[in-house]
Amino acid sequence: MLIHENFNLQPHNSFGVSARSKYFSSVRSLEELQLALQYASERRSPIYVIGEGSNVLFTKDYPGLIIKVALTGVQIDQESGVVRVASGENWHNFVLTCMNAGLHGLENLALIPGSVGAAPVQNIGAYGVELASFVKHVKGLDMSTGKTFVLNASDCCFGYRDSIFKKPEGAKFLISEVTLQLQLDWAPNLSYASLDKEFYEDPVETPQRLFSIVCRVRRRKLPNPKLIGNAGSFFKNPLISVTLLEELKIRHQDIVWFDTDDPNIKKIPAAWLLDKLGWKGRKNGGAEVSATHALVLINAAKATGKEISVLAQRMVASVLDEFGIVLEPEVRIL
Template identity: 40%
Template sequence: MIREFEHIDLRDRNSFHVAQTAARLVEFETPDELRELFSAGAPRQWYVLGGGNNILFTRDYEGVLFCPVGEGITTLGEQGGTVRLRVEAGVEWDVLVAWSVERGLWGLENLSLIPGKAGAAPVQNIGAYGCEVKDALESVEMFCVETGNMLVMDAAHCGFGYRESLFKHALRGKVIITAITLRLSRTPRPRLEYGDLQREVEALGGPTLEHIREAVCTIRRSKLPDPAVTGNAGSFFKNPVVEKPVAERLRESYPDMPLYPAADPTKVKLAAGWLIDRTGLKGYHEGRVGVHDRQALVLVNLGGATGGEVLAFARKVQAKVHEKFGVAIDTEVNIL
């Protein structure tokens, strides 16, 4: 069922809790409803707003926000221990992870407690603890705004990279994701490359699905602020990927600097949180905005901050990191 709102306060629809408004917001459940909404053509300005967990509104939004609210999870079939699921875009991601763990399905457990909706997961190629959504994704169903047709794109064609996809670039503003299909497994496939996760799982008694999910949730809760209590969008910055010689030169000056392999073997991934921490900004704040005191990747709204204040503070953090290390850190959060 289509539900429409005009001049709506977005404070409770974005995890930073900034008090901006939208001229119009529309909730939809099905592709047919989307087709109806776009039957007269696309609005001049529009954006898909899922859970509001990876966005910073810096001004009132003068266009239309489309919000998927379909919450169906359907088992499409099982073969050789592989289970295929169709998940509608409005499903809360962590509800999906819990659902899969309860049914003994491997593949999403490392992505526990990531906020947001299932439809947004491919856009950002969400990831944590050595896993990304692309590892379990089979295909994406989407509504083509220009033609009104439904399209299905295989995961191999989605242009996935580190927090990247075609949906952020070539397909931005052209399609709306309505559902995803996942391939999960009944065969145990624990991914415990990260030391803190491995230690937590071992302390719980070993690598079962339940233990891995519990361990990930425990670690995330210990490091990350609850958006319901403190406004934030999780990791505000992406880990920078640099050429190997750059990483090696930095490692000479900072022997304890953590380095991680990148998809490109000629490059290395640095830890943005570590870089920010070493500038002395961890726990630092100016006015109503600050860097979280337990995870330097996270910027927090300490109460009543505007999106503009958060963005200005983020630019200062980027400048400090570049000044000290000569490395640019990009924002992970979508800024409107």
């Protein structure tokens, strides 16, 4: 195991911002992980875990050890549909592997950048599907005690872009392996309106077709982080009370909202709020709000992490001012 000092994090975050960490280690086995943890503990160094860095924003140098999880391996049981996958595997490749093995359900989550290990952290979701519906167990190491943990889906407290791993009690959990129950019979989830439209305009009823439509829609809508630094949607869609929605409808007759499981709570597309306030294309230094998607902040011209976070703070302040709604970042800001 190699520990790098004064390490350049620019290639390890999809915003492509400049930042360095005091120490950095890419761990390929649980033994290497233990050694890295020991190294940090001997130096009383803080630790932060990353996968592929597509949901983090470094606003300054990190004063401790960054552990990049590079554990690999996929075990598929085709009879039961149960799949065990190591956390360092690339998410999109994993979706493809499962589909090719005849196991289904993940097609709507194709092309989400990042690693398998980060997927339960924010309960990744897209086009009407969330990871939580497939999780059997999440396994890993509690870095505060050195003990292993195995959590079942309900222990993970999954919510909308949320889980125990984002809360203080799970913040020290390093995920090493995820076990999913996938579908043996394919039943496409077309609950997301635009997907439904695309699918029926050009119907070929196979999982491969759904997979390629999802990839096509995503490529059309979202900037490729390999070409333009970004982290996808910067903010979560806010949940508000029906009372607030009724108040807002008086001033904004065109407001868009979605029902949730709770009849008293409605979800508002953050992109609608930001678009309404004219945020598309606005800048702060090298940071910019995408001209085509108000929820996506981009590194347009050698932006610093600070410039991106200041732009995000201004967006939050303007939404609060106009709508009385607090936008919460989806991206982890360091």
